[in-house]
Amino acid sequence: MDSTVVSTGTEGKTWGGGNQPLKASYGKMMMWFFIVSDALTFSGFLAAYGFSRFKFIDYWPIADEVFTHVPFLHGQELPMIYVAFMTFVLIMSSVTMVLAVDAGHQMKKNKVIWYMFFTIIGGIIFVGSQAWEWATFIQGDYGAVQTKGGNILQFGAYKTIDGEEVFKRVAVEEFAIAAHSDRTQHQNKNGLWFVDEGALPAFSVEDVYHGLEAHPNILVRTQTINEEGEKTVLSREESLAQLKANGKRYVKGANLEVNEYGTPLFADFFFFITGFHGFHVLSGVVINIIIFFNVIIGTYERRKNYEMVEKVGLYWHFVDLVWVFVFTFFYLV
Amino acid sequence: MADHAHKLEIFRGLIKFKSNTQKIWGVLLLLTIVTAVEVVLGIYKPEALMSPSMTPFEGGLGATLLNITLSAFIYTKSLNLIFIVLTIVKAYYITWDFMHMRDETKSLRRLVVWTAVFLICYLVFILLQEGGYIESVYTNGFVKRDF
Numbered sequence: 001m002d003s004t005v006v007s008t009g010t011e012g013k014t015w016g017g018g019n020q021p022l023k024a025s026y027g028k029m030m031m032w033f034f035i036v037s038d039a040l041t042f043s044g045f046l047a048a049y050g051f052s053r054f055k056f057i058d059y060w061p062i063a064d065e066v067f068t069h070v071p072f073l074h075g076q077e078l079p080m081i082y083v084a085f086m087t088f089v090l091i092m093s094s095v096t097m098v099l100a101v102d103a104g105h106q107m108k109k110n111k112v113i114w115y116m117f118f119t120i121i122g123g124i125i126f127v128g129s130q131a132w133e134w135a136t137f138i139q140g141d142y143g144a145v146q147t148k149g150g151n152i153l154q155f156g157a158y159k160t161i162d163g164e165e166v167f168k169r170v171a172v173e174e175f176a177i178a179a180h181s182d183r184t185q186h187q188n189k190n191g192l193w194f195v196d197e198g199a200l201p202a203f204s205v206e207d208v209y210h211g212l213e214a215h216p217n218i219l220v221r222t223q224t225i226n227e228e229g230e231k232t233v234l235s236r237e238e239s240l241a242q243l244k245a246n247g248k249r250y251v252k253g254a255n256l257e258v259n260e261y262g263t264p265l266f267a268d269f270f271f272f273i274t275g276f277h278g279f280h281v282l283s284g285v286v287i288n289i290i291i292f293f294n295v296i297i298g299t300y301e302r303r304k305n306y307e308m309v310e311k312v313g314l315y316w317h318f319v320d321l322v323w324v325f326v327f328t329f330f331y332l333v
Numbered sequence: 334m335a336d337h338a339h340k341l342e343i344f345r346g347l348i349k350f351k352s353n354t355q356k357i358w359g360v361l362l363l364l365t366i367v368t369a370v371e372v373v374l375g376i377y378k379p380e381a382l383m384s385p386s387m388t389p390f391e392g393g394l395g396a397t398l399l400n401i402t403l404s405a406f407i408y409t410k411s412l413n414l415i416f417i418v419l420t421i422v423k424a425y426y427i428t429w430d431f432m433h434m435r436d437e438t439k440s441l442r443r444l445v446v447w448t449a450v451f452l453i454c455y456l457v458f459i460l461l462q463e464g465g466y467i468e469s470v471y472t473n474g475f476v477k478r479d480f
Contacts, residue, residue, distance in 0.1 A: 022441040032441065036449050043453040047460040054464030055471070059478075064375070084372040088365065095361045098431045102353050149480040224479075229383060246480050310433075317431045321424055328420040332375050333413045 031311045035318045038280075042322050045276065046329055049269045059151075059223045061262030062231070063331050069136045083331050086129045087323065090281075093122025094320040097288075101313045104306025109295065112309060116292045119316065123285040130278045137270065140253025143172035144260040145208055147246035152262050154221045155212070156233070167221065167233055172250060175218055176203045176211035205247040212243060223262050270330065277326055280319045287312050340435045343426075360430045367419050374412060382412035 010016035022029060053060050064079040071082070100115035145153045156169040181204060184190075186197045212218055220239035224232045234242060251258040259267035291312050300306045341356055342349040343363075350356035374382070387406045390396035400407055405414055429435045434442055471478065 021438075022444075023438050024441055029441070032445050036445055039449050040452055040456075043456060047453075047457045050457065051460040051464040054461050055467045057465075057468055058472075080372050080375050084368065087368055091361065091364050091368070094427065094431055095357060098357050099354065101433075102357065147480060149478060151479070314432055317427055320431075321427045324420055324423045324427065328371075328416050332371060332416045 025307060027311055028307065028314070031314045035314065038318065039322070042273075042276070042325070045269075045273050046325060049273060049329065052265045052269065056263055056265070058225050059263060060225070061223075061259070061266045062225075066137070066261045066266075067133070067331060069141075071132060080331065082129070082133070083327065086126055086133075087327050089122050089126050089129070090320050090323050093119045093126070094317050096122065097313045097316045101306070101310045104300070104309045107301075107304075107306070109298070109301055112295050112300075112306060113292070116288060116295060116309070120285055120288050120292060123281055123288065123316075127278055127281050127285065130274060130281070134271070134274070137267070138253050138255060140260045141171065142169045142260065143202075143250060143252040145172075145205060145243060145247045146249050146251050146258055147242075148248050149246065150264070151223050151246075152251075152260060153243060153247065154231075154260070155208075155218055156221055157217045157219060167219075167230075169221075170218055172203060172208055172211075172252070175215045176207045176250075177214060178203060178207050179210070201250040202252070203250045205243070205249065208250060209240075209243055209247065212240060273326060273330070277319070277322055280322065284312075284316050284319050288316065338436070339433075343430070356430060360426050363426060364423055367423050371416060371419055374415065378412065382415065383410055385409060386411045386414075 024032075067083060068077040068079045069082065070076070070078045096115045096118040100112050100119065103111035103115060142154065142156075144155070147153060154169055155172060155175070156167050158165050159168045160166075161168075183200065183204075185200050186192075186195065188194070188196050212220075216236065218239075219236060220234045220242055222232050222234060222242075226232050251260050253260060254264075254267040254270075256264070256268055256271065258264055261267075291308055294300065294308065295306075300308060339353045339356070341351070341353065343356070343359070348359065350359055385407055387403060389407050390399045409417075428446075434446070470476070
């Protein structure tokens with residue numbers, strides 16, 4: 001019954017099989033190749049972000065003015081602080097992961113369990129922080145008016161802080177004079193049943209205009225970045241003229257359609273890239289939890305090697321690696 | 334897995350750690366310092382770093398070639414260049430020490446790193462070049478945007 005050829009005469013030779021030129025197991029190697037492909041996906045997104053940013057290089061929102069919030073410190077402008085904390089949490093969980101891998105090499109089950117536990121906690125804190133960051137961004141803070149051309153007009157006034165004249169944004173709610181409006185939201189139950197519309201903006205452009213007229217200190221700031229790297233502030237006359245001529249609707253916060261901080265593309269890329277990364281973190285946490293329970297029930301103890309921990313570790317570090325780049329290109333540069 | 338040996342020196346042997354655990358904490362310290370520097374620079378934005386460190390060369394093909402070669406210093410703000418370099422430094426230590434790339438064979442390392450680095454540089458170059466071109470069309474062409 002020896003019909004298959006089992007001997008090829010190449011045993012022991014280079015091409016005889018059984019060689020491991022990369023000295024890495026199949027699983028680990030494939031994890032590396034998956035990471036390469038995933039890295040290319042992320043760089044595709046980040047490069048597309050760079051493309052759009054270069055396209056609108058003089059109009060792009062300044063990240064320091066967008067992400068200024070820290071939980072529990074309401075109303076204070078603290079750019080970078082919270083995202084730096086998030087970065088540190090992720091790096092810390094990377095450290096506990098690599099410590100778990102190291103403990104696995106030494107076959108110390110209890111240490112692996114504890115380090116994996118801390119890694120999972122770190123991951124959960126990170127995802128939670130990201131959700132908070134999203135919520136804050138979606139909610140917005142000052143509101144703005146979108147023009148016919150899709151540009152954003154923000155409002156603010158010069159204030160003297162520490163002897164220096166600085167432009168501070170003022171919330172539209174603070175100065176707009178809401179007039180009575182006969183316009184009600186069109187719902188499918190009170191109008192055409194096959195047409196629907198979203199909630200109406202809190203103010204009409206008219207309301208904002210009247211408010212602007214009544215407050216002589218308030219000025220309009222456009223998206224255009226000037227020589228000093230700051231957004232251009234219009235004069236009083238220009239402000240009124242610009243709002244009158246081009247104002248289209250009041251917007252607050254950010255979504256895929258509008259963005260009170262500037263071009264909607266910024267919000268689109270932010271949601272897409274940090275969302276895709278957050279999804280990676282979430283799946284990383286889930287995989288970590290599975291492996292965590294496997295460690296607890298002693299699967300790898302019986303297998304006499306903890307390579308599985310090393311493989312999920314690679315994935316986890318990769319997620320951290322991507323965040324390092326997202327952090328730079330979204331918040332710093 | 335007793336045969337699993339770790340290379341314990343970083344900075345080309347300048348610092349040698351006694352154990353793998355110690356190396357991990359050492360690298361954490363390094364990453365924390367780098368992140369802290371980034372955050373401080375990002376908050377204070379020193380005036381001196383807010384413009385490119387060199388002005389473009391003018392006249393002739395030689396100047397154009399120099400502009401291309403030194404484009405990172407001529408067209409990128411010094412601060413942004415520092416951020417990008419520090420990011421690559423962080424990426425290097427995460428890959429080499431946390432992901433144990435330092436301990437893998439040279440061929441696996443090159444398979445992964447060279448492939449990714451080449452393709453990413455290629456993609457980034459093309460997209461940024463194209464983005465810059467479209468920006469010039471918007472700015473110099475007759476495209477109305479201020480309305």
